[in-house]
Amino acid sequence: MALFKAPFRTAGFFDPTRDELDNCDLDIQTPEYTREGIQLAPGCMITLAAFVLPETEHFIVDFMAPQKQIALHLRAKLNDRLLAMNSTVAGKWQSEMKVRELPLRKGRAFSMSVLVTTKAFLISYNEEHFAAFPHRMPAESVNSIGIYRGLKLAAVYYEVDYKYSPLRFTISEADSDKAAASSAASIYSAVYPQLPYRMSLEGVDKTGGACLLITMKPDFLAKTLNIAFTRADGQPAVDLELYVNHSQGRVSLHLESKVTKDCSLWSLIGLNRRRHVDICVCCTDTAMRIFICHRPVFQATRDQLQSLWGRVSGLSIAGNADLIVAHFSRRG
Structure with missing residues (x-):
């Protein structure tokens, strides 16, 4: 059961019966969209549907924990076609992981999903697996998400019943x-x-x-x-x-x-x-x-x-x- 509900008005991305986060103003343009009160656990999945603005060079999605910690930092670099992944502890960046062949293009719509498993975050684009980021802190510590720069958001929604074994x-x-x-x-x-x-x-x-x-x-x-x-x-x-x-x-x-x-x-x-x-x-x-x-x-x-x-x-x-x-x- 989804925790947050709001009308779904954007056709062509997902099943309109799914729920989305209630403070997502549809068709807003970042640089900043945040949602507090998130509670993650294995089996949870957060998905966003968005349009990459033509002038975008990169955008960021952060899964944040208390005390200025970031459990998962995703930076999609459009010009380099790579995804950089990292985390912070006590405000200090840890070792970065990079995955190339990023399947996103400027001026095009896409979906991105982050599935929480017991050992890692699994990142998918357009419902195709792309990367994995092993947990460096318990996923349950995440209490907010942030989306920054260069996107026109269509929807953000949260699922808790994604089945995986x-x-x-x-x-x-x-x-x-x-x-x-x-x-x-x-x-x-x-x-x-x-x-x-x-x-x-x-x-x-x-x-x-x-x-x-x-x-x-x-x-x-x-x-x-x-x-x-x-x-x-x-x-x-x-x-x-x-x-x-x-x-x-x-x-x-x-x-x-x-x-x-x-x-x-x-x-x-x-x-x-x-x-x-x-x-x-x-x-x-x-x-x-x-x-x-x-x-x-x-x-x-x-x-x-x-x-x-x-x-x-x-x-x-x-x-x-x-x-x-x-x-x-x-x-x-």
Whole structure:
């Protein structure tokens, strides 16, 4: 149930039966729109619909906590086509994360959603996942949002019933000591346990509307990352091998042990090994699509989906990297 209600007058963006925040004057132009009294928790999602003004160079969305802390600072830089993400503690900026290939254009309308999970904020544009920002403080501490500069707002609304299911991690015996050390750490820590991880997808509804998201940060010396969707017999059904060393930066996809795709991602993952790598597997009623660093690398048809994805029962992630986010979500 939404906490704030107001008439929805802007057609063409979202379902008009949804509620929006009650102090959003429709069609206002920022530089400043704020809303206090927000209460976030896992499963909450805040969405804004807006028009990017033609002269805009950047705009900002802040999720703010008491004592001048910012849990999530989003700065969309239109000229550079990147999203910069950061947070503050006691008024001091922390380390910044950047994601390129921002899918926004000046003079065009867009929607942006921020979904709160137990471990991270997940940012989407036009209902497509774009970035993840791990929590550096409890999301429940957020009590206000601010939107600044360069937008013409059409609507802002708040949902509390977005359905998503975090995956449980099962760590191999060889990594039990490492797991014991990491399990005591706060999920808000900037230090993440190393791979490998294995998790079960048994009983997970993988039909239309499902989305599996993995975000990793490769180690400086990492050469490859492996993501395998396994069958019940333990054999890989879909095997992704990402070559992240400086000289290559490409992905090789194996479909039940057969190489079906090999493409270059050097500009995204080879140029800078310290960047985050996003792997997103999306299912619709007719297809399964795999995106790496927001670039489509594979699509399965309905027939392939039934014979392949339906037999997937587990997920294995290996390589020299920090696992930041791994979660399964679905609408409805």
